[in-house]
Amino acid sequence: MEMEKNQHISSLDIPVIDLSNPDEELVASAVVKASQEWGIFQVVNHGIPTELILRLQEVGKEFFELPETEKEAVAKPDDSLDIEGYRTKYQKDLEGRNAWVDHLFHRIWPPSRVNHKFWPKNPPEYIEVNEEYASHIKKLSEKIMEWLSEGLGLRHEALKEGLGGETIEYLMKINYYPPCPDPELVVGAPDHTDVNGITLLVANEALGLQAFKDNQWIDAEYTTSGIIVIIGDQFLRMSNGKYKSVEHRAKMDKEKTRISWPVFVESSLDQVFGPLPELITGDENVPKFKPYVYKDYKFRKLKKLLLD
Numbered sequence: 001m002e003m004e005k006n007q008h009i010s011s012l013d014i015p016v017i018d019l020s021n022p023d024e025e026l027v028a029s030a031v032v033k034a035s036q037e038w039g040i041f042q043v044v045n046h047g048i049p050t051e052l053i054l055r056l057q058e059v060g061k062e063f064f065e066l067p068e069t070e071k072e073a074v075a076k077p078d079d080s081l082d083i084e085g086y087r088t089k090y091q092k093d094l095e096g097r098n099a100w101v102d103h104l105f106h107r108i109w110p111p112s113r114v115n116h117k118f119w120p121k122n123p124p125e126y127i128e129v130n131e132e133y134a135s136h137i138k139k140l141s142e143k144i145m146e147w148l149s150e151g152l153g154l155r156h157e158a159l160k161e162g163l164g165g166e167t168i169e170y171l172m173k174i175n176y177y178p179p180c181p182d183p184e185l186v187v188g189a190p191d192h193t194d195v196n197g198i199t200l201l202v203a204n205e206a207l208g209l210q211a212f213k214d215n216q217w218i219d220a221e222y223t224t225s226g227i228i229v230i231i232g233d234q235f236l237r238m239s240n241g242k243y244k245s246v247e248h249r250a251k252m253d254k255e256k257t258r259i260s261w262p263v264f265v266e267s268s269l270d271q272v273f274g275p276l277p278e279l280i281t282g283d284e285n286v287p288k289f290k291p292y293v294y295k296d297y298k299f300r301k302l303k304k305l306l307l308d
């Protein structure tokens, strides 16, 4: 039954790809197709133990439920030019809507870029669980990057190398959206594309993630143990537009607190906020990717949101 459900892909469901399928070629082509047509999909039976994902969610939730003064211990310093740290952010988005999310950012890989100053000390298991999750998420994202490289007709290391090989950074973010009795009045995460290469996200049971496809917003259905994969601007650029960086947003829930744990896989912060990495596909037949002006515009919008 489970298999049957996973294999059902209707045009308005975010694709669900079962990674336990022994036919790797089939899995790879499903990943490539979903990245081309959607820019977002969910992987199930991905090999990361459900138990570990539940522990990750538990320690993250426990941190956010601490008193504000304790959370301030890992706050982003006011004068910091980096994004690591805890922040509670109430703002107007560019359409003038209220937007509110508390979040925590910290790198989880490579070890040379990990700054434990921004990792919660409480609950005590936080560090161990996040380290274990980091090693699993690295393996899974490398596998996906291999399939995506092959989908471009390139060596399977190509996208990983293009992002910086062993210097690729893995940035954990926890988004904490409090319940809102009228979710129309306040948005959680405003419309955006991710600026990195690829994002791997897990979320708690309060749904709310939406993706823009065929001129409409589609509710992402997912399970708390499935991993949502989102293609970001760096891969859009590197694939010459073959892979879509999907516009997405997150709504608040009327009653439940919504929490999500995206891990951003990216070249390095400088490159994320600087020029996009160079195109690496050698395919001359692909027309030069045009939406750059549009993307650049979006990019600035996003920067503005982050800097406010």
Ligand SMILES: O=C(O)CCC(=O)C(=O)O
Pocket: 173, 175, 189, 194, 201, 203, 208, 209, 248, 249, 250, 259, 260, 262
């Ligand atoms: O909370 C979500 O599901 C989406 C969060 C998101 O898109 C982001 O943090 O970039």
Ligand SMILES: [Fe+2]
Pocket: 192, 193, 194, 248
């Ligand atoms: Fe995002």
